[in-house]
Structures are given as C-alpha cells and as structure tokens.
Amino acid sequence: MLWRVLPLAGVLLFYGLGFGWRMWLQARRYGGTGLVMFRSGRTGQTLREAFFLVIAVVLLVEAVRVAMVPEAGTVPPAVAALRPLGALLLLGATALMVVAQLDLGASWRIGIDEGARPGLVTRGLYRFSRNPIFLAMLLALVGFALLVPSWLSLAIVVGAFFGVRRHVTDEEDYLTRTYGEAYRAYARRVGRFLPGVGRFA
Secondary structure, three states, rough: HHHHHHHHHHHHHHHHHHHHHHHHHHHHOOOOOOOOOOOOOOHHHHHHHHHHHHHHHHHHHHHHHHHHOOOOOOHHHHOOHHHHHHHHHHHHHHHHHHHHHHHHHHOOOOOOOOOOOOOOOOOOOHHHEEOOHHHHHHHHHHHHHOOOOOOHHHHHHHHHHHHHHHHHHHHHHHHHHHHHHHHHHHHHHHHHHOOOOOOOO
C-alpha cells in the first residue's frame, strides 16, 4: 500500500512546495507570483512551456493511476528493490528545489521575463550550479520513475531532460543579454547543472 500512495504524495508535495507555496511566498514578499509563462511572444518558448505543463499533468495522472489501481503498482522484486532509492531521490530533490528557489529571492520566476532585471544570483546553491532548480526537477523525475517504473515514466524523464536543456539555453541567452560580462564570468566559473561541467569556454 505504501508504494502505491507514496508516488502521489511525493508529486503533490513537489507541486505544493515547489510551485503553490513558492508563488504564494513570492507574492507576499515581492508583490508578484513570479509566474511569467506564455509572455515571451516566442513560438518555441511558448511550445516548451506548454510541453512542461503537459508533463506535469501526465505525471500527476500517472501517480493517481498507481494509487487507485492496485495492479498498476505491481513490479518484479528486483525493480521493487529500487523503490527506496526512488523515494529518497523524489523527496531529497524536492528539498533541494525549495532551497534553490529560496536562494533566488526576488529573482525567482517560472518562465523567462525578458524585461526583468532583478539581479544576478550567484550565492547559495548557485555557487555550485547555475541551474540547481532544474537539476532538482530532473532528479525528482528520476525518483518518480524508480517508484513507478513504466515506459511512460521513462518517457517523462527523457522528454523533460531535452525540454530543460533547451529552456536552459534560452535562459542563458536572456541572462547574457541582460547581465553581459557579469553573467559570462559567472558561467565560466560555475557548471550548468553539476559543478565544473558545462562551464562557458
């Protein structure tokens, strides 16, 4: 029973803390939710943001399906042995995401706000990774896939990975336009996702 409800509880916690609570906190502290999706006017960016919403819905539906249909959570014992690791990844990545979001402060956004210049954040987790929030999201999805091993879960991880990589490239272009040499110098020191990996030449 635990392994049937844990994926749904983990996903709800991930959404609740990472998006619901964080937007509420952003509005309370800075006067706006930080939600700026579908405002770029760029077709590619709009499609990617829609794709992320589809992934979020599919992930939730898959978690509900496993919780509601007993046979949906049945896996071979060798696969079931990975479920504790999946739970650890999902919950640990959620905590990592929340810390990284708090490190951003007023600069936190969902989407790219072309006209904003809230300040370049290089403190906290951003000393080690330029994109700790996206790293945490991908780790959480891997954790979910270990909890709910299926072709759909794998497809969610793969699709999210390529979507995130493209979105990060767009964000890097925006940050370079906005902060110029300050961002380039930061990107030469700090890796894109992992320390030392993906630094600017």
